[in-house]
Amino acid sequence: MLCTNCSDIDLIAILKGNHEGIPLRKGHQVWVTRCSDPTTIWTWDSQSGCEFCEFISATKVNLLPRNDPLQPRYLQLDRGKSLMRVYTKSGSVAKLSSHVNIFYDLEDGKPEYQVASQPGLIIPFGVSAEIETPEFQPSPLRVNEVPTWLDFSATRRHLQNCLTHHSSCNQQKETFSSQPSRLRVIDCHTRAIFRPSGNIPYAALSYRWGKSNSESLDQQADMLPVRLPSTVEDAIRVTQSLGIR
Amino acid sequence: MHLIYRSAQITIISAGDADATSGLLGVSIPRENVQTKGQYNELNLVTFSPWPWALIYYTEGWFRRGWTLQEGYFSRRRLIFTEKQVLFDCDEGVISEDLQHSQIRYHSELEKWQPNVDGEMIYDLIESYTERVLTYDVDILNAFDGILGEFEQQTPPIRSYWGIPLPFDTSGYLNGLLIGLCWRHDIQDEKVNRRSGFPSYSWAGWLHNPDAVYPIRKTPNTTLVVAKNLAILLEKQDGLLQSLGDFEKASPNSSQRHHYSQRIHISAPSFKIMLRKRPVVGRHLGRVVHGHDASVVRGGHDVCWSEMARLDIPFECLEYSHVGPNATEIRICYAIYLFRAYEMKDRYDEPMDTVFAFLLVSKVGWDWERVGLWLQPFEAEAGAEDPPVITYMFVPWLSSSFSYKTRDFWIT
Numbered sequence: 001m002l003c004t005n006c007s008d009i010d011l012i013a014i015l016k017g018n019h020e021g022i023p024l025r026k027g028h029q030v031w032v033t034r035c036s037d038p039t040t041i042w043t044w045d046s047q048s049g050c051e052f053c054e055f056i057s058a059t060k061v062n063l064l065p066r067n068d069p070l071q072p073r074y075l076q077l078d079r080g081k082s083l084m085r086v087y088t089k090s091g092s093v094a095k096l097s098s099h100v101n102i103f104y105d106l107e108d109g110k111p112e113y114q115v116a117s118q119p120g121l122i123i124p125f126g127v128s129a130e131i132e133t134p135e136f137q138p139s140p141l142r143v144n145e146v147p148t149w150l151d152f153s154a155t156r157r158h159l160q161n162c163l164t165h166h167s168s169c170n171q172q173k174e175t176f177s178s179q180p181s182r183l184r185v186i187d188c189h190t191r192a193i194f195r196p197s198g199n200i201p202y203a204a205l206s207y208r209w210g211k212s213n214s215e216s217l218d219q220q221a222d223m224l225p226v227r228l229p230s231t232v233e234d235a236i237r238v239t240q241s242l243g244i245r
Numbered sequence: 246m247h248l249i250y251r252s253a254q255i256t257i258i259s260a261g262d263a264d265a266t267s268g269l270l271g272v273s274i275p276r277e278n279v280q281t282k283g284q285y286n287e288l289n290l291v292t293f294s295p296w297p298w299a300l301i302y303y304t305e306g307w308f309r310r311g312w313t314l315q316e317g318y319f320s321r322r323r324l325i326f327t328e329k330q331v332l333f334d335c336d337e338g339v340i341s342e343d344l345q346h347s348q349i350r351y352h353s354e355l356e357k358w359q360p361n362v363d364g365e366m367i368y369d370l371i372e373s374y375t376e377r378v379l380t381y382d383v384d385i386l387n388a389f390d391g392i393l394g395e396f397e398q399q400t401p402p403i404r405s406y407w408g409i410p411l412p413f414d415t416s417g418y419l420n421g422l423l424i425g426l427c428w429r430h431d432i433q434d435e436k437v438n439r440r441s442g443f444p445s446y447s448w449a450g451w452l453h454n455p456d457a458v459y460p461i462r463k464t465p466n467t468t469l470v471v472a473k474n475l476a477i478l479l480e481k482q483d484g485l486l487q488s489l490g491d492f493e494k495a496s497p498n499s500s501q502r503h504h505y506s507q508r509i510h511i512s513a514p515s516f517k518i519m520l521r522k523r524p525v526v527g528r529h530l531g532r533v534v535h536g537h538d539a540s541v542v543r544g545g546h547d548v549c550w551s552e553m554a555r556l557d558i559p560f561e562c563l564e565y566s567h568v569g570p571n572a573t574e575i576r577i578c579y580a581i582y583l584f585r586a587y588e589m590k591d592r593y594d595e596p597m598d599t600v601f602a603f604l605l606v607s608k609v610g611w612d613w614e615r616v617g618l619w620l621q622p623f624e625a626e627a628g629a630e631d632p633p634v635i636t637y638m639f640v641p642w643l644s645s646s647f648s649y650k651t652r653d654f655w656i657t
Contacts, residue, residue, distance in 0.1 A: 011288060015288075052284075052285050055284070055285070055290055084344070125290050125291060126290075126293060128289045128291045129288075141293075142344070143343055145278060145280060145291060145343075146278055147342075148278070149271055150331050150342075155324065162337070168336045168337070169336045169337065183249060199252070203257055204253035204255075204256040204257070205258075206250070207258070207307065230268030234268045234273050
């Protein structure tokens, strides 16, 4: 159920991109207006029992930095636009997508300034299912729920796509592409450490060492120790899943 | 070390708060979903991260570590494990888990992690690097050597001297060095410490938290008028002095800092200036920070130049002079006139018409140390080469100072 105030927003129209609203300045945000009065900007008026009001309250709890002394004074909506790339079998195409920004005004400072300097005060949302919009260019942004466990196959697809289609990512650093002479790599299957002969694809790891009391790796060792820091162990799994040995 | 990242196909980055022992989120540690879900009639609503870089930019982990700048910079592709989701990042853009089929180009400093860029970028990299934390203070240049080396490979090479980038132009390395001295601390805590073993005139000579910024940048139209009689000599480890011309002739790898002592010799017009405290308090990443600012007092009257001098050290550490008008305390140091430049820009690409640059120094033992930087900008007026305020007020004030003369400074 929606309260009277919330049902006065045409959310589908905003997501489809055929909603005009009131432009703040050229090429910038479009504030969401009321269906009942297109000249008045919609603002939030929290009502209990309204599903959209509950959603908005929840975004604040989840996304504003915890312990932040700044608290929102009032809230508005505007249509956000993103330029996305959508993959097809033959490559990727750029596409404009639209979503909705929940926009918090904070007690000190101008809203625009706050947004520029402190991300987190614009809370964007999209829809998790397709809306039929063949006729509109900005299509609604499709949002995924981030799963508990990383989807390795998706990551592998991104890498393969970059290796196949992104000329700039692949040709770069060509002049320096000789592999460092002291390079030693780990075979993720056998856990053997060896010097590569010739250029082989490998993954690097960048992380904080932390204060773990790890034994230094013996310079002469040719096998990894059985017990490794978990991050290294996980990185080996990820590397394997990417199709790199 | 950085070469390992450059020739890897992809770099796996553990960017969360976790360290080596904790594992990667989403691989061996389950992730908690932080997206908000809701309904609007038949629509299923889900929130997402608007600017995925915020996921690493505002954390104290990987992104705030000194060594990791080079590790990210030299990587071809990055798979970034943040607290909330995994980002796949390459030159084409970033793909986040919460957006379907996304590949969005964002404006961020990480986006510029590409090779073969123009020389201007070295200043941005220094700014980004000095925001980071090192476990060992002495690593300040070690963890940045890969990047400095990369810029040295360019034609013409951008060399460096104690971390100060030296782009080459018609002046040789002189203009580059002078502009390279014009960094200042953007954000400061009450306590500001020198980093021992590194010179005060370099950004590397100061400990974090002072983040170094380069507030003025060259443009293609910049004209730099070096102060009259200014000469700089570099002291080598063996005590011999080297001119910048000889530095230029020496092969690039001789710019390795261990061939040079910390001291440089500057002979330049200088004068004693009076400063008045100007408290500045700002906010950075939710933290209250202090700036050590001072106004340059022109004379007996309580009149200051509009632009402030940015001190490296608290005002109270300067030499006491007297109590001025309105019972304000006046402290003094020496100002070394470096140059006057036309048509520069600031770090946000806003044009700056004319700017005068002064290095502020105080005597410490036998030598001098840098204590601040004073950049005095002036707006141009149509038709005039210099606005009247420069011709009739600033330059006369500068040269009429009773202490204005060419002096020799050994700065460490």
